[in-house]
Amino acid sequence: MLKTVIVGASGYTGAELTKMVFLHPELELSGLYVSENSVDANKSIGDLHGTLKGLVDLPLQPLKDVSAVAKAADVVLLATAHEVSHNIAPTFLAEGCKVFDLSGAFRVQSDSFYTDYYGFEHQYGEWLEKAVYGLAEWNEADIAKADLVAVPGCYPTASQLALKPLLDAGLIDTQQWPVINAVSGVSGAGRKASMTNSFCEVSLHAYGVFTHRHQPEISTHLGCDVIFTPHLGNFKRGILATITAKLAEGVSEVQVTETLEKAYENKTLVRPLGAGQSAKLQSVQNTGFCDIGWSVKGQHVILTSAIDNLLKGAASQAIQCINIRFGFSPLTAIV
Ligand SMILES: NC(=O)C1=CN([C@@H]2O[C@H](COP(=O)(O)OP(=O)(O)OC[C@H]3O[C@@H](n4cnc5c(N)ncnc54)[C@H](OP(=O)(O)O)[C@@H]3O)[C@@H](O)[C@H]2O)C=CC1
């Protein structure tokens, strides 16, 4: 059994991770942590997240001595804000832990990216270079050898899983940038209270127009410029991305269908729904699946991609990466 620690366990993705690690036959849940001065320090996680009550009643421990926690752990899941992950991941790595980071702190290997989009200067270029991007269906060989896995963001997961097969097969005319419009549930903003996620303030609207940090994450990993506009929806969880792209000359709907079906034929967690179908949130909420639908008219394709932001967009994709890294059966603790 691998001793597994979750940092940021009281948050939304942390709670999802807690449940999956608890259910995983090869992982031992050895510690749940929050910040040193957290208002939730020493509370039971089951008292904070009712779905865990009676299953996991471990205390949320204040994270004081990172080295000491690292020395007693094999696997570390960081469900913490970007800058927190950036600051603590190297200590866990130095003690030989395998680190799976749900934040954006190690996703994009470019110096200016962190100052431009995250508001801090990256201090760990060496780890940034070694980090493996955890888009599970596409990066298995590298994830299997990684010390540090940077689990992709929620919008980038939904967007890339739909576009990547078509781009890699040369079916998209990249002269016209694919346009991604995506709507996320409010849990995408995390558990901490703020005015934007307050019940009476939430209203369907676009945000981060031309400035959201997921645009460069998607572009970098796809190797293709995109227009990306996120929207906040008045529901709790799930992301629906609707993507419009121009097809290369002469590409037919049959080719699009064959390419998507072949890309995911042995990948249980990504479900190509077929031509003329649209992905729905309801089918993926509270699951680790990504559903993809598509339609072609003339030279354009419209793809729809749906995931649960907290699961395929974060926690269950992290568990997929653990399963790949340690050679466990791919769906363990996910379905
Ligand atoms: N929500 C989502 O849909 C997605 C989130 N992500 C990313 O995953 C990460 C976690 O997100 P989410 O679960 O939504 O966040 P939450 O805000 O819900 O939870 C954050 C957690 O981190 C803890 N924390 C804060 N500061 C520290 C610290 N210094 N040391 C240890 N723990 C700390 C918080 O507890 P406390 O403050 O009490 O200490 C809390 O447990 C973020 O980087 C986010 O960007 C990625 C994809 C999707």
Ligand SMILES: CC(=O)N[C@@H](CCC(=O)OP(=O)(O)O)C(=O)O
């Ligand atoms: C609705 C909402 O606020 N969503 C978050 C995205 C959450 C996510 O994917 O987190 P990463 O930053 O780790 O990639 C946002 O737009 O900032």
